[in-house]
Amino acid sequence: MKNIILTGYRCTGKTGVGKRLSERLKLPFYDTDEIIIEKAGMSITEIVKKGGWDEFRLKEKEAIKELGLKRNCIIATGGGAFETLENREVLKNNSLFIWLSADVKTIVKRMRSDQKSMSHRPSLSHDDLVSECSVILEKREPVYRELADLIIDTSDKGIDKVADEICRFLNQNCLED
Numbered sequence: 370m371k372n373i374i375l376t377g378y379r380c381t382g383k384t385g386v387g388k389r390l391s392e393r394l395k396l397p398f399y400d401t402d403e404i405i406i407e408k409a410g411m412s413i414t415e416i417v418k419k420g421g422w423d424e425f426r427l428k429e430k431e432a433i434k435e436l437g438l439k440r441n442c443i444i445a446t447g448g449g450a451f452e453t454l455e456n457r458e459v460l461k462n463n464s465l466f467i468w469l470s471a472d473v474k475t476i477v478k479r480m481r482s483d484q485k486s487m488s489h490r491p492s493l494s495h496d497d498l499v500s501e502c503s504v505i506l507e508k509r510e511p512v513y514r515e516l517a518d519l520i521i522d523t524s525d526k527g528i529d530k531v532a533d534e535i536c537r538f539l540n541q542n543c544l545e546d
Contacts, residue, residue: 380479
């Protein structure tokens with residue numbers, strides 16, 4: 370089986386769905402943000418404060434390069450991981466990309482209700498949250514769409530329902546190497 374890459378904007382369910390798929394499919398799960406935090410010994414907010422977003426993206430690139438060597442696993446990536454062509458190329462050859470999407474209203478609601486999100490995920494701009502989400506989503510959506518083998522709108526769905534859709538897709542499509 371190919372790697373399953375979960376991509377999409379913040380708070381669209383990548384980590385939760387990834388963990389659930391890992392349980393169901395008995396495959397290891399990796400979260401690029403968690404790898405970065407563990408290796409750096411500091412939160413994403415601290416990394417960004419210390420070295421800016423460029424420093425974070427460099428650490429993200431290293432994590433993706435490392436994950437590119439893995440097989441038969443589930444990987445949740447940061448929302449901006451694939452703005453870099455090199456990151457796309459590292460994972461595209463042996464992976465199935467699933468874009469978990471949600472509307473701006475849902476994303477902002479989830480971000481505001483998730484204390485971890487607000488404290489561990491620094492602002493990407495100096496705009497208010499709704500403006501920031503709208504602008505960044507508009508910028509990233511073409512890349513998400515280009516990579517996506519499957520698109521699931523998670524706006525009105527829980528983790529189990531999203532995982533069910535992914536499992537159905539996997540069962541319907543022979544994804545053996």
